[in-house]
Amino acid sequence: MDKYEKILDLCKRRGLFSQSAEIYGGVAGFIDYGPIGSRLKDNLVRLWKKLFIDSHPDLIYEVETPIITPEPIFKASGHVDHFTDPITQCLACKRVFRADHVLEEKGIKAESLTDEELAVYYTKGVECPVCGGKLDTPKRFNLLFKTTIGPYTSSIGYVRAETAQGMFTLFKRAYEVLREKRVFGLAQVGRVGRNEISPRQGPIRLREFTQMELEFFFDPQDTDQVKPFLNDVASESLRLMFANGEKIEEIALKEAITRNIIASPWLGYFMILGKKFLLELGIDLNSQYFLEVPKWKLPHYSKQTWDLMVNVDKWGWIEVAGYSYRGDYDLRAHSEMSRVDLRVFKPYQSPVRLKKLKLIWDADRLKEKFGKKTGSIISKLKTLSEAQMKAAIEKGYVEIENEKIPIGELKVIEEETEEYGEKIFLHVVEPSFGVDRLFYVMIDKAYTEKENRVVLKIPRKLAIPQVGVLPLVTKDGLDRVAREIFKTISKAGIIVTYDEEGAIGRRYARLDEIGVPLAITVDYQTLLDGSVTFRDRDSWRQVRVKKEEIISAIKSFVYDDAKLETLGEPFFIESDARINNG
Template identity: 35%
Template sequence: MADTQAITELSKRRGFFFLSSDAYGGVAGFYTFGPQGAALKANVESAWRDRYTVKEGNREIEAPTIMPEPVFEASGHLDGFNDMLVECASCGESHRADHLVEDVTDIEDAEALPNSEVADLIADHDIHCPNCGEPLAGQAVENFNLMFSTDIGPGGDQPGYLRPETAQGIFVEFPRLKEYARNQLPFGVTQIGRAYRNEISPRKGLVRVREFTQAELEQFIDPEEDEPNLDAVADVEVRLYSAEEQNKDDGGYLETTIGEAVEAGVIANEWVAYYLGISQEWYERIGVDMDRFRFRQHLAGERAHYASDCWDAESELGGDWVEIAGFAYRGDYDLSKHGEYGDDDFTVFKQYDEPKTVERAVVDPDMSTLGPEFGGAAADIADALRDLAARDPDAFDGDEVTVDADGETYTVSTEVADFRVEEQTESGEHITPHVVEPSFGVGRTVYTVLEHAYREDEVAGEERTYLALEPEVAPTYVGVFPLVGNDERLTDLATELVRDVREAGLSAEYDDSGNIGRRYRRKDEIGTPFCVTVDRDGVESEGETTVTVRERDTTAQIRLPVDALVDELTAVREGRKTFDDLLDSYERVDADTAEA
């Protein structure tokens, strides 16, 4: 098992990720993905897109990363998107108060506690400033909004924010997206993109940063009719850490299947259960160690008020459990809020099987009376009367009715309001869809894949570090080497093979620097699954030209005809064959990989 320092050192040395703007001292919470890291990240995103967009039949969008202030007023981010801040009176350094408490106590989720209780815990445990060592007891724990603000256009009269999640870009475009879906539920919309959170104290490399990539799916459903294909995941085995078990002194994991968990009521929502099932299989597909993976249910204190059920996918990193994805049933909260604040229709028309005759309370205010009496407020009062009639018809039983409009209270005669109950024939109704949201942190997933793939062993008497990455996500799929760099026959063929492999859609790198063992080590350390070596035996043979193919994890080698190379490597990459199949089909080569 690798520690954080080992992963960070390897990542910087081999070009996976490193602190940005290092030439200017660096800025905490911002990281650059190097050539290997950018390729690994792109492959993880491609695998996510394949599973959650393509295979689920969903549609993908790309929304702006800056959005106007009213969007976040509607979503609640302006008022409620906060972390707990405590500032050192001595050095002025700011810290995440809940993290300080978690670091020195057994409390796993101090974020769910009230600010005052966290302040008391800081005092009770005599927690000191990590920067200067001075005690933090007595310092106020305050809310700090995590959004980055900006101005849209000159003059500063249109405030905006960098989005703290990609989800809002999907929600605000729902009125148009529903048209693309022909107003038929259910339908899903995905997005992979950047999000920004002005973290108080970024830490642990890619785990907590200020700019990051999210991969999110918003599944829009009719809660009365739409059901997921639970049979497809019923037998998927999962490790669950339920809220009930977390609240026990001796609570533990429930090793079960998705179907059994739903039947037992452990997972309350079938849509959430469905996405837990397909995500379990997806994480295994990209190389997450299932012995260091679990789904943890949110406790009541940490669950958003609009979420009826919420689970996190967590991976064990450096001895700590870290959230890498969240799965929430959000109800109709998001679309209802944007429908309230926005100027468009965030509902879907649901057609009845047969028309229905229903009684509806209606008002038809006498504007010739409302206008002279209330002036410019008349139209708003009329709208308020219609809303009240739909919501509470009994309010019109008396001679007068009271409504609120634009913060003012108005009293109107029921005769002027012209309230009545009518029979209406309706062919359908407008409903606000509910939302199921799987949300993935791409950077945290990449880091999980790196740490879980880290290996150390010994080959030919030498210590070796390598990344046992799945071929689907490995930054480079094939390394191609001439055994020696001063033989044009070997270098020309190696160059030609690199071109052929790349044209087949497989990533390949050419390397003729140093002895062959060192070249193997370099490719092992970045997780390259296969190395192809062009040697004199293969070129000078009387029959067909051959090369050796070495598998990373076992270092086993076979001799393969050049003409079959691309087809066989492609078959392994696509999962149609394994390297063991190739071992059974071709000549095995015994070689000292460190010195060959």
């Protein structure tokens, strides 16, 4: 077995994750997390929250929004029109494939091909990779899971493809609740669904998965708010690969912002947090970098996107997070679709007198001409900027809702007013992480073998359980004392497991396989003075710890990464049998 197959086998055997609906044959793109994996995944999420939310009090707030999303939201976001992939069907066996992936597997670089260019290849003839039959001309397939809300077929909804849109639709309420802050973030961790055409990369490409996303709202003209945060990471640098580059370059964050390599200082700041997050997951600097997404490949909402890439044994470099500068696309789009003004008020330092154009209209006349569209038209007329009004005057009409409204139907006046501020759309930067991919990457980096045994070197703070308690044998009262120690550790809030089945070496091996950092052994010396042995998962070395120091020693080892040798006296065994062979 290669490393990937060994990891899948380990995860299945030891309750980390396995294919969902397994007793029914399973369905591609869905996985279940077992008793160990679920808690381990939760620890990964807690670490992200600590770095991105808890470390930013009164600035970033966690929220929760529904998984089922009404259709107008995804129309406004662009998902209904743009969230698609090209598919092709075999005319013989009727199997469906992603069209660009089929060409990639045949050695053709298809990632940047337009639909028309894809069609040229398929018109010439492309064989089915399964039966050899002819593949049909590609067509677009929307990746949204579609449903109905309630009993009415006209009330269309979708399983959200990202948590982001819920935060954009919550923006107005959050802005009001937070006393009209013009700089704040909304963060959310939740399940999303994407109806992938042919997911074939295990936990790397799923149809249902967990996202950790932050939508950070800010005024791009206000550069003072970000300065204290940049000062905190002033000495940091980023490993970057440009869209047209061939190698990774390490560039100081300050330089990247000054040279406008990174489009927003806030984006750069959160990229540093992403780097630190991966380091705490056990992913070293040489195994991560940020890849600039070329302009032709940018999502429809993005001004700039950097993908956080990580190297894994099976697939090489894969994306685990996307960092996008979304500009004002989302708030503007939802403002237009919902007819609710999502702009915020930005006060001037002192009032100014301005001459401004103003449109005046007769609502009854507009209704006679445009009927049901009138309300939407008036709503958008109210939000026209000065520049848009001047452009309309030059053209002789205003175009709204695909209707051309002659300037003659409107009255344009110039009035002098005293203005105390202006309304603006805040901009957004978005760090978006895929939890399931990160979970797999963490296991990939932690997986090691020592003397034909698996040792999962998960960072101690993330490991579940954190400690195992083992009686050397189940006689002479050792098991009773071990259970008492087990209860004491549990009451101290430490996640602990107890194992008395089989030889001591086999029990050590079971703990090593799931990444438990510390094994406590109760032996005959324990009966004499209360001391126990601490065994380090990674080195297999042991020290003897006094009874009264057990809890503090565990906390130092697990939470503070203390060296084993600092916790007690070295403990040696004449034979390695107790450690290795039981």
